[in-house]
Amino acid sequence: MADDHEDSVTSFDKLNLSPAVIKGLKAIGYETPSPIQAAIIPHVLEGRDVIGQAQTGTGKTAAFALPLLTTLEAKQKLPQVLVLAPTRELAIQVSEAFKTYASQLKGFQVLPIYGGQDYRAQLKALQRNPQVIVGTPGRVMDHMRRGTPDLSQLQCLVLDEADEMLRMGFIDDVEWVLEKTPDQRQIALFSATMPSVIRKIAEKHLTDPEHITMKVKTMTADTIDQRVWIVSGAHKLDALTRILEADDFDGIIIFVRTKNATLELTDKLLARGYNTAALNGDIQQKQREKTVSELKAGKVDILVATDVAARGLDVDRISHVINYDVPYDTEAYIHRIGRTGRAGRQGKAILFLAPRERRMLKNIETATRQKIHNLELPSSDMINNRRIDQFKQRITDTLDIEDLSFFKDIVEQYQKEKDLPPLVISAALARMAQGDTPLLVTHLPEFKSDSRSDRYDRKKESRRSRERGKGNHGAEEPEKGKHRFKIQVGHTHDVKPGNIVGAIANEAGLDSKDIGAIKIFDDFSYVDLPEEMPNEIFRKLKGAWVCGQKLGIEKVESSNPSVTRSRKKSAKEGNLERPSRKPRTRDQAKSRKKSKSTDKSKSRKSAPKSKSRKESDKS
Numbered sequence: 001m002a003d004d005h006e007d008s009v010t011s012f013d014k015l016n017l018s019p020a021v022i023k024g025l026k027a028i029g030y031e032t033p034s035p036i037q038a039a040i041i042p043h044v045l046e047g048r049d050v051i052g053q054a055q056t057g058t059g060k061t062a063a064f065a066l067p068l069l070t071t072l073e074a075k076q077k078l079p080q081v082l083v084l085a086p087t088r089e090l091a092i093q094v095s096e097a098f099k100t101y102a103s104q105l106k107g108f109q110v111l112p113i114y115g116g117q118d119y120r121a122q123l124k125a126l127q128r129n130p131q132v133i134v135g136t137p138g139r140v141m142d143h144m145r146r147g148t149p150d151l152s153q154l155q156c157l158v159l160d161e162a163d164e165m166l167r168m169g170f171i172d173d174v175e176w177v178l179e180k181t182p183d184q185r186q187i188a189l190f191s192a193t194m195p196s197v198i199r200k201i202a203e204k205h206l207t208d209p210e211h212i213t214m215k216v217k218t219m220t221a222d223t224i225d226q227r228v229w230i231v232s233g234a235h236k237l238d239a240l241t242r243i244l245e246a247d248d249f250d251g252i253i254i255f256v257r258t259k260n261a262t263l264e265l266t267d268k269l270l271a272r273g274y275n276t277a278a279l280n281g282d283i284q285q286k287q288r289e290k291t292v293s294e295l296k297a298g299k300v301d302i303l304v305a306t307d308v309a310a311r312g313l314d315v316d317r318i319s320h321v322i323n324y325d326v327p328y329d330t331e332a333y334i335h336r337i338g339r340t341g342r343a344g345r346q347g348k349a350i351l352f353l354a355p356r357e358r359r360m361l362k363n364i365e366t367a368t369r370q371k372i373h374n375l376e377l378p379s380s381d382m383i384n385n386r387r388i389d390q391f392k393q394r395i396t397d398t399l400d401i402e403d404l405s406f407f408k409d410i411v412e413q414y415q416k417e418k419d420l421p422p423l424v425i426s427a428a429l430a431r432m433a434q435g436d437t438p439l440l441v442t443h444l445p446e447f448k449s450d451s452r453s454d455r456y457d458r459k460k461e462s463r464r465s466r467e468r469g470k471g472n473h474g475a476e477e478p479e480k481g482k483h484r485f486k487i488q489v490g491h492t493h494d495v496k497p498g499n500i501v502g503a504i505a506n507e508a509g510l511d512s513k514d515i516g517a518i519k520i521f522d523d524f525s526y527v528d529l530p531e532e533m534p535n536e537i538f539r540k541l542k543g544a545w546v547c548g549q550k551l552g553i554e555k556v557e558s559s560n561p562s563v564t565r566s567r568k569k570s571a572k573e574g575n576l577e578r579p580s581r582k583p584r585t586r587d588q589a590k591s592r593k594k595s596k597s598t599d600k601s602k603s604r605k606s607a608p609k610s611k612s613r614k615e616s617d618k619s
Contacts, residue, residue, distance in 0.1 A: 015041050018070040023104040029281070029308025034059035034331050039212045041067045044188060049206040052190040054214035059329045061097045064158050064188045069102050072131050078153040082181070083134040084174060086164040088114035088506050089356045094160060095134045097328065115139050115507035116540045123148055136506050137165060137173035142545050144180055154185045162191040162198050168505065169498015171197060178205050224341035227375035228351045228361055236324065236352055241272060243350065251295060251317040252302045253310065255336050257325040262304045265324065269302060279305040307332055313339060323351045326360055330367035350375060478528040482516045488552035490523045495547045500527060503551070507544035508537040526556070
């Protein structure tokens, strides 16, 4: 039965979660469950099969993780929960979420397993008896074929983003795993949409499931300008500093994930001359009240806070919210940026994302129903112009406020003694005031935001999927910018194009749009990949697995395999330097053959005459 749940009507304390799980939630600032959490947690706790139809980012990870952590048997040494996720990025995120929620559970272990990792390291980690395994279908299936891990005591199997696994060609692997796990295990299936294939799987493998559909109604104010910057951790502080220098701001809240991060970032911003204070769960109430009062009064301009510390914070002068660390889910994002753009005033929200977190961007855009455009970092000229304006403003402020009569007398005396123009003396005084810190920046490193996200052009992807399904990929030459590679897996290994796409996309972190034509043969296949593929990605693919077979990828010498064979043959014959000839028509070929035949005939006829002349010479 499908129910529509829109509003949360309870608290975590009333959901019968274990005290340790509740304590872990309070540590990260979770107080009220999202609608999907309030709706699903009771059913999972009861051991029922569930279908959660909801967009990613609505808090569904906690919806299955929290009750499963509550029901874990601490003494059980074999895995109790298996989560299948379509990509390694999602597998890592889910694994990290389990670890966060279980911070107060003694001896808890969760293990993500996905392609691109060394098998030996994964086998060693499995020997430590993790209670929860989160993995991509292909790698989980490979381990199960090897007998690692032992899933005989599995209590629950979670299928996360089932429709995405279908789209990436993993659905056969998912079915295989479902068939090989214990019959009595609980199943929790989550999917944004319910295609017929997913519906059939649910009907076949789930027992009287509770079907819960969520309606997404969350939106953000139109007065908030949202921007995103894809940046690696090493460049975050530089990017943040550049934004603070170039943007006009009143008050700023910078959100980070951990208490330590609030202190570290506050110290770094104070060292750069910004009035900054930290706010986290360890700060006493009295100090918290003082910090908030200083923020309101303008004595503090920047607040670095965690989600839990910023709850209930309402300060009118907040002009910017910067998500220095990505939030755990879209609801947290919406709560964060809701602290600016109030009462009809304009506000700015800036989101820093690591490349592996791009999926979150799509989730946020879905939840906020707004397109989030890329942020352009200020250039050197913009920052220098702003510094000059600020320097001039300092002069104006000094003229307006200070009594300068004493200094006027000194400068006047100095001018008469040295006979220097007033402008030269003013420039020297300005240099003194600036000190050793250069006024202008001479060079700023170029940080290019990676504008690609995990969004797919559905029409192109659908067409490409249909073409792969037909095996219509025997083009003589790859498209521009791609090169042909050979992999050691084919029809004899029951491989399908979707398996290859999914494996390469996950193992190498490539988008499916980067994967070109695929041609499958009996015991090998050809696949077109980016021509300038980094060596690191190539090494990962070399050790990757698909359908229980190692890819063993190698670059085809020519983009056309038949040309490669021809060149190899020519090399053996020593004819590599022979100039290439244009292809001949059938008539030209016949004419050439006839000409060769005539030449041979003439040669035979003339041979005796030649011999006769030689003999006569001898005589």
